[in-house]
Amino acid sequence: MHTKKQNDSKLYFSHPSQETLVVHLGGNWLLETPLPSVELLEHEIQLTATVRTVNFDASNLTIWDSNLLIFLSKVFDVCTKYNIRIRMEGLPQGVQKLLDLASSKRQRKGITGKAGKESFLIRVADTTFDFIQTSKDMLAFIGEAVLAFGKLLCGRANFRRTDLMNVIQESGAQAIPIVSLISLLVGLIFAFVGALQLKLFGAQIYVANIVGIAMVRVMGAIMTGIIMAGRTGASFAAQIGTMQVNEEVDALKTLGISPMEFLVLPRMLALVLMMPLLCLYADLMGIIGGMIVGVFMLDLDFMEYYYQTKSAVALTHLWVGLFHSAVFGVLIALSGCLRGMQCGRSASAVGSATTSAVVTGIVSIIVSTAIITIVCEVIGI
Amino acid sequence: MSEKRGSTVPEAKIVVRDLDMGYGSFVLMSGMNFTVSKGDIFIIMGGSGCGKSTLLKVIVGLLEPLHGQVFYDGVSFWEGDPQQKARIMRKIGVLYQSSALWSSMTLAENVALPLEQYTDLSKGYIRELVSLKLALVGLAGFEEFYPSEISGGMRKRAGLARAMALDPDILFFDEPSAGLDPVSARLLDDLIRELRDSLGATVVVVTHELQSIFAIGNNSVFLDPDTKTIIASGNPKRLLAESKDPKVINFLTRGER
Numbered sequence: 001m002h003t004k005k006q007n008d009s010k011l012y013f014s015h016p017s018q019e020t021l022v023v024h025l026g027g028n029w030l031l032e033t034p035l036p037s038v039e040l041l042e043h044e045i046q047l048t049a050t051v052r053t054v055n056f057d058a059s060n061l062t063i064w065d066s067n068l069l070i071f072l073s074k075v076f077d078v079c080t081k082y083n084i085r086i087r088m089e090g091l092p093q094g095v096q097k098l099l100d101l102a103s104s105k106r107q108r109k110g111i112t113g114k115a116g117k118e119s120f121l122i123r124v125a126d127t128t129f130d131f132i133q134t135s136k137d138m139l140a141f142i143g144e145a146v147l148a149f150g151k152l153l154c155g156r157a158n159f160r161r162t163d164l165m166n167v168i169q170e171s172g173a174q175a176i177p178i179v180s181l182i183s184l185l186v187g188l189i190f191a192f193v194g195a196l197q198l199k200l201f202g203a204q205i206y207v208a209n210i211v212g213i214a215m216v217r218v219m220g221a222i223m224t225g226i227i228m229a230g231r232t233g234a235s236f237a238a239q240i241g242t243m244q245v246n247e248e249v250d251a252l253k254t255l256g257i258s259p260m261e262f263l264v265l266p267r268m269l270a271l272v273l274m275m276p277l278l279c280l281y282a283d284l285m286g287i288i289g290g291m292i293v294g295v296f297m298l299d300l301d302f303m304e305y306y307y308q309t310k311s312a313v314a315l316t317h318l319w320v321g322l323f324h325s326a327v328f329g330v331l332i333a334l335s336g337c338l339r340g341m342q343c344g345r346s347a348s349a350v351g352s353a354t355t356s357a358v359v360t361g362i363v364s365i366i367v368s369t370a371i372i373t374i375v376c377e378v379i380g381i
Numbered sequence: 382m383s384e385k386r387g388s389t390v391p392e393a394k395i396v397v398r399d400l401d402m403g404y405g406s407f408v409l410m411s412g413m414n415f416t417v418s419k420g421d422i423f424i425i426m427g428g429s430g431c432g433k434s435t436l437l438k439v440i441v442g443l444l445e446p447l448h449g450q451v452f453y454d455g456v457s458f459w460e461g462d463p464q465q466k467a468r469i470m471r472k473i474g475v476l477y478q479s480s481a482l483w484s485s486m487t488l489a490e491n492v493a494l495p496l497e498q499y500t501d502l503s504k505g506y507i508r509e510l511v512s513l514k515l516a517l518v519g520l521a522g523f524e525e526f527y528p529s530e531i532s533g534g535m536r537k538r539a540g541l542a543r544a545m546a547l548d549p550d551i552l553f554f555d556e557p558s559a560g561l562d563p564v565s566a567r568l569l570d571d572l573i574r575e576l577r578d579s580l581g582a583t584v585v586v587v588t589h590e591l592q593s594i595f596a597i598g599n600n601s602v603f604l605d606p607d608t609k610t611i612i613a614s615g616n617p618k619r620l621l622a623e624s625k626d627p628k629v630i631n632f633l634t635r636g637e638r
C-alpha cells in the first residue's frame with residue numbers, strides 16, 4: 001500500500017488492493033479555492049494499470065459546494081475513459097443526490113447536445129447552403145414587400161395609421177438634431193479640405209462649388225442614410241425582433257394579419273417619406289457648414305458665397321440627391337425589417353439582428369450609391 | 382359534457398391525422414392521431430419540453446407539420462388555399478404561453494385590434510366590448526395600461542381577453558393558469574367552462590395544472606418524449622382510474638403513487 005500526499009491532503013490516493021483505487025477528499029472544496037487537476041488521477045491510474053474500481057473517502061471533507069461536483073464530474077469522465085467502475089458510497093449523501101440529479105439518465109431527451117465540432121468541409125458546405133437560403137429569404141421578403149406596397153397603392157393595405165404616425169415621428173422629427181450636427185460638420189470638413197488646396201491657386205470662392213455639389217448630389221443623402229441605418233434601421237430590427245421573441249408576430253399571424261402589411265409597410269412608408277425631407281435638410285446644413293468656413297476663414301463675402309453656390313448647384317443635382325435618399329429609405333427599412341423578421345427566439349438573437357440590420361443597411365447604401373452613380377454617368381446626368 | 386349529449390355522435394371539430402412535427406430535421410413527435418369534438422374541453426398533457434406548445438403551433442397554423450394533416454370541420458388546413466386558411470383562422474382564438482400581447486399597444490387596443498380587423502362595429506361599441514372582455518378576466522380599469530406596466534399573471538389574463546375578443550369557435554390556451562394564484566386559476570377554470578357552455582366554444586388547453594385537468598377536461602392526449610408519440614388519450618379522470626401506463630399514472634399523481 002502506498003500513499004501520496006498532495007495539495008495539503010485535499011486530495012490523495014491510496015490502493016487498498018491491486019484492483020481498487022481510493023480517492024481521498026479532504027478540507028475545503030469551495031468555488032474560490034483552486035481546483036486540483038484530474039491529471040493527478042489519470043497519472044495514478046496509468047501508473048498502476050490494474051485498477052478496476054474507484055472508491056471515495058470523504059471522511060476528512062469539511063465544506064464543499066459546486067466546486068467538488070465539477071471535480072467529481074471530471075473524475076467520472078476519466079473513469080469512463082479507462083473503463084473503470086465508480087462506487088459513490090464513500091461520498092456525502094448530498095453529493096450523491098446532486099450527482100444523481102445531474103446525471104445523464106435524468107435529462108430530457110430532445111434537442112440537446114447541438115451538433116459539436118464539424119469538419120472544415122462540412123462547415124463550408126453549411127455556410128454555402130445558408131448563404132443560398134438567406135439570399136432566397138431576402139428575395140422572398142422583397143417580393144412580399146412589393147406586393148404589400150401594391151396593396152397600399154390600391155388602398156387595401158392593413159395597418160394602423162397611428163403606427164405610421166409614430167414611426168414618422170421617431171424616424172423623421174426626432175432625427176433632426178443628429179442630422180443637423182453631422183451634416184453641418186461634414187460641410188465644414190469639405191470646405192476645410194477644399195480650401196487648403198484652392199488657396200494655392202487663389203480660387204477660394206470655388207469652395208462653394210465643392211461643398212454645394214458634393215452635399216446636394218450625394219453626401220447629404222449618404223450621411224442621412226448612414227445616420228438612419230444606425231438609428232432607425234437598428235431600432236426597426238430591435239422592435240420587430242423583440243416582437244418575434246415574444247410571439248407577438250405569431251399572434252398577428254393567427255389573427256390573419258399579415259406582418260408584412262402591419263409591421264413592415266408603415267416603417268417602409270415612413271422612411272421613404274422622411275428620408276428625402278431629411279436629406280434636403282442635410283443639404284442645407286452642409287451648405288451652411290461650408291459657408292461658415294468660407295465667410296469666417298476664407299474671408300469670402302456672404303452674398304458672394306451664396307451666389308456662387310446658387311450658380312454651381314443645378315436642379316438635376318438636387319433630383320439625383322433626392323432619388324438617392326428615397327432609395328436609401330427603402331433599403332434601410334427593408335434591411336431593418338428583414339433582420340427583425342428573421343430574428344431567432346432569444347434576447348441575444350435580437351442583438352445580432354440589430355447589428356446585422358445596420359451592416360446590411362450601410363453596405364446596401366454604399367453599393368446602391370455606386371450603381372446609381374455609374375448609371376448617371378452612362379446616361380449622362 | 383359528453384354524457385349530456387347522450388348517444389348522439391359528437392361532431393368532430395378538429396381532426397389530427399398521422400401528424401409528424403418537429404423543427405428542421407429533428408422530429409419531436411410522430412404518428413399523432415386524435416379528434417377534438419365540438420364542445421370539448423380538450424387537454425394536451427405531457428412533461429416540460431415534450432412539444433405541447435409546438436403541437437399547438439402546428440394546429441393553429443404557425444408551424445408547418447413534417448407530415449400529416451389537420452382538419453377543421455373536415456377541411457384540411459395545411460393543404461387548403463390561403464382563403465380557406467384565413468377563414469379557419471378567423472374562427473380561432475389563441476392564448477400564447479408568453480401572452481404575446483402587442484407591446485406597443487394598450488390593453489384596450491390589444492383586445493380591440495381583432496374586432497377592428499374583422500367587424501364593422503362602431504368605435505364606441507368596440508370600446509364597450511373591450512371593457513366587457515377585460516372585465517371578464519378581472520382586468521376592468523386597466524384599459525389604458527401597456528403590457529409592460531402589468532404583472533405576468535395579468536398579462537396572461539389580458540391575452541385571454543384578446544383571444545376571446547371575436548367570440549371564436551375554438552379557443553386554444555397555452556398554460557393559461559401558469560403564473561396565477563390558486564383562486565384566480567380556479568376562476569379561470571370556471572370561465573373556460575362558462576365559455577364552452579354559453580358560447581358553445583370548443584377549447585383546447587395545454588396545461589400541467591392537475592386540478593384544472595380533472596376539473597374541466599373531458600378529453601385529453603398525453604405526449605411522451607421517449608416514444609415520441611401519444612401514449613394515452615381519453616377523459617383524464619378515466620385515465621387516472623384505468624390507465625396501466627406507469628408514465629401516465631406518474632404524471633397524473635405527481636409521481637406520488
Ligand SMILES: Nc1ncnc2c1ncn2[C@@H]1O[C@H](COP(=O)(O)OP(=O)(O)OP(=O)(O)O)[C@@H](O)[C@H]1O
Nearest residue numbers: 110111345404409428429430431432433434435436
Ligand atoms: N423554434 C425552435 N427551434 C428549434 N427547437 C425548438 C424551437 N422551439 C422549441 N424547440 C424545441 O422543441 C421542444 C419542445 O418545445 P415546446 O415549447 O413545444 O415544449 P412544451 O411541451 O410546450 O414545454 P413547456 O411545458 O415547458 O412549455 C423543446 O425541446 C425545444 O427545445
Ligand SMILES: [Mg+2]
Nearest residue numbers: 433434435478
Ligand atoms: Mg409550452
